[in-house]
Amino acid sequence: MRSGFSYPQPIFKSTIYNPAFYLSFDASGFLTYDYAQTLYLGRNDYRLTYLTGITAGTATQGVALVPGTNNSISGIGALSCSSLIVDGLVITSVPDYVLAITPGTAANNKALVLNSTGSITSGLNLLTATSLNATSLTGTLQTAAQSNITSIGTLSSLSVSGTISGTLQTAAQPNITSTGTLSGLAIAGNLTFSGVSRALTGLSSLSSTSITGTLATAAQPNITSVGTLLNLTLDMGGTGLNIPSLKFNGTTFNQAYFINITEGGADPSKAVVLNSTKDFNGIRNLTCSGTITGSTGVSTPSLSCDTVTATTLNINPITLQLRGTTLTSSASELNALEGVSPGTASNSKALVLGSTGNISGINALSTASVSTSGGISVSGNINGVSSYGNQTAITTVDALTELGINTTVSTEYLRIQASGSAYLNGSYTRMLSCFGSNATPVQFQIEVNNGTKATSSNASWIGNLTAHDHRFGTNNTTNMFLLSNGRVGIGTTSPTAGLQVTINVS
Numbered sequence: 434m435r436s437g438f439s440y441p442q443p444i445f446k447s448t449i450y451n452p453a454f455y456l457s458f459d460a461s462g463f464l465t466y467d468y469a470q471t472l473y474l475g476r477n478d479y480r481l482t483y484l485t486g487i488t489a490g491t492a493t494q495g496v497a498l499v500p501g502t503n504n505s506i507s508g509i510g511a512l513s514c515s516s517l518i519v520d521g522l523v524i525t526s527v528p529d530y531v532l533a534i535t536p537g538t539a540a541n542n543k544a545l546v547l548n549s550t551g552s553i554t555s556g557l558n559l560l561t562a563t564s565l566n567a568t569s570l571t572g573t574l575q576t577a578a579q580s581n582i583t584s585i586g587t588l589s590s591l592s593v594s595g596t597i598s599g600t601l602q603t604a605a606q607p608n609i610t611s612t613g614t615l616s617g618l619a620i621a622g623n624l625t626f627s628g629v630s631r632a633l634t635g636l637s638s639l640s641s642t643s644i645t646g647t648l649a650t651a652a653q654p655n656i657t658s659v660g661t662l663l664n665l666t667l668d669m670g671g672t673g674l675n676i677p678s679l680k681f682n683g684t685t686f687n688q689a690y691f692i693n694i695t696e697g698g699a700d701p702s703k704a705v706v707l708n709s710t711k712d713f714n715g716i717r718n719l720t721c722s723g724t725i726t727g728s729t730g731v732s733t734p735s736l737s738c739d740t741v742t743a744t745t746l747n748i749n750p751i752t753l754q755l756r757g758t759t760l761t762s763s764a765s766e767l768n769a770l771e772g773v774s775p776g777t778a779s780n781s782k783a784l785v786l787g788s789t790g791n792i793s794g795i796n797a798l799s800t801a802s803v804s805t806s807g808g809i810s811v812s813g814n815i816n817g818v819s820s821y822g823n824q825t826a827i828t829t830v831d832a833l834t835e836l837g838i839n840t841t842v843s844t845e846y847l848r849i850q851a852s853g854s855a856y857l858n859g860s861y862t863r864m865l866s867c868f869g870s871n872a873t874p875v876q877f878q879i880e881v882n883n884g885t886k887a888t889s890s891n892a893s894w895i896g897n898l899t900a901h902d903h904r905f906g907t908n909n910t911t912n913m914f915l916l917s918n919g920r921v922g923i924g925t926t927s928p929t930a931g932l933q934v935t936i937n938v939s
Contacts, residue, residue, distance in 0.1 A: 851883055860884040861894055875901045 483497040490501015492508040500506055517524040530544050537548025539556035547553065626632075679686045690704045697708025699715035707713050725738075753760045760767075769783040776787020778794035786792050803809070835842040840850035851862040861880035869875045880894040896915075897903050903915040914922040922928030924935035 851881065854883075857883060860890060866898075873899075875899055877903075 483495070486493060486496050487499050488496075489499045490505055490507060492498060492506055492510075498506060530542055534540075534543055534546050536546045537550075537552055537554045539545060539553055539558075545553060676688075679688060690702065694700070694703050694706050696706050697710075697712050697714065699705070699713070699717075705713065769781065770785075771782075773779065773782050773785050775785045776789070776792055778784055778792060784792055835845075836847050838849045839852050840848050842848050849864050851864070856863045858878075858880055860882055862883045863878060863880055865879040867875075867877040876898040878894075878896065878898050882888075882891045882893070884890060897917075900917045902917055904911045905913040905915075911926075912923065914926055914928065916922070916928065920928040920930065921932045922935075923933070925933055
């Protein structure tokens with residue numbers, strides 16, 4: 434607990450702390466270092482890094498905020514707070530109707546904001562107002578009363594769902610392009626049509642001494658005859674013409690050719706009319722004495738021609754036959770037969786044997802296997818690895834630079850590698866056997882052990898498998914004999930002991 438004594442201020446101010454002027458809470462009543470340590474931040478405390486790199490008035494990540502001039506702070510990315518007061522006013526959440534606004538475009542539940550030209554150009558379906566002043570209005574103007582609309586500009590059209598009352602008096606009506614149904618129309622003078630269309634429609638009857646121009650009506654039951662017509666245009670969307678007999682230049686026209694025609698399809702005794710894609714089908718036989726020119730192709734059932742002359746003939750059938758035989762080869766495979774000379778090989782061409790069953794001109798041949806009942810003559814070299822099922826006919830080979838049996842030669846001219854349990858003689862593999870050709874031939878053999886390398890029998894063996902002597906010599910002279918009974922003689926051909934040496938030994 435505190436003693437109640439008021440301690441003086443420190444005589445100097447340390448940048449870290451001065452432990453001499455702080456109370457202790459231990460039993461002795463003295464100030465302790467540990468307690469003073471809790472009142473200050475250590476020199477290496479991570480919170481001191483917040484004071485490094487401060488720029489007054491600018492927010493920096495991981496650095497304390499210090500207001501600048503006018504107590505302002507810039508650079509804050511986002512600010513989250515429970516309440517915000519600006520200039521003494523409490524700021525509440527921003528309403529949705531002021532968010533995501535596009536100037537000049539009206540949107541549901543959004544405030545209206547004019548664009549750079551002071552206009553609302555789209556999105557406004559209906560506007561209700563007591564009064565409205567605008568330089569220009571587009572769209573449909575709907576209002577119950579227009580007492581304050583004293584004038585309008587030029588209208589391309591005017592649609593009135595009610596009535597227009599009063600008298601229309603004007604010297605010229607260039608902007609009145611059409612009117613609705615009139616109960617009556619009285620014209621004291623002439624009715625003149627000066628427009629491009631110049632059409633009069635909707636008359637129940639018309640009597641005239643002469644009519645010029647184009648007569649258009651839905652039905653003409655009372656027109657029984659017409660004079661000489663310069664031209665006649667019929668609307669084929671109507672009922673058409675009902676004429677028992679029609680003549681052209683005095684010749685009777687058979688209209689049956691043109692009744693119930695199927696566009697793009699052939700019908701007996703009917704005219705040929707192409708469909709919208711200029712296609713036509715259904716013809717059974719077509720005979721042409723001239724030339725048939727096709728830019729695309731001819732489909733089923735068949736096309737018979739004596740001579741086909743074309744720079745390019747493109748045929749794309751599912752099945753192609755020549756004289757009843759189906760072709761299964763591709764065009765590239767058939768091209769390999771063009772220009773082939775039987776018996777002679779050519780680049781990118783098929784191989785065709787000559788009349789004697791031979792072929793020549795092959796520079797290199799790579800194959801997995803070669804089987805022939807005759808001979809194979811090679812004037813050059815046979816490179817790579819030769820594998821044969823039967824080599825009885827191979828009696829000689831030319832000079833070899835190296836030879837590997839069951840292995841690849843890497844550091845020697847000849848290398849023989851054992852393979853598993855093949856050619857075993859006990860635990861030894863027969864590596865090389867040499868036989869004589871007399872009545873009792875000698876069998877000389879070289880073997881290597883094929884057992885566990887840790888055994889004492891892991892060795893090589895050189896000798897005769899038959900009961901014959903084994904001799905060693907130099908300078909074409911035998912110097913040592915190993916007899917079949919196991920005796921060794923040096924300088925003698927008939928040793929009488931296990932080892933007999935008849936020459937000087939030093």
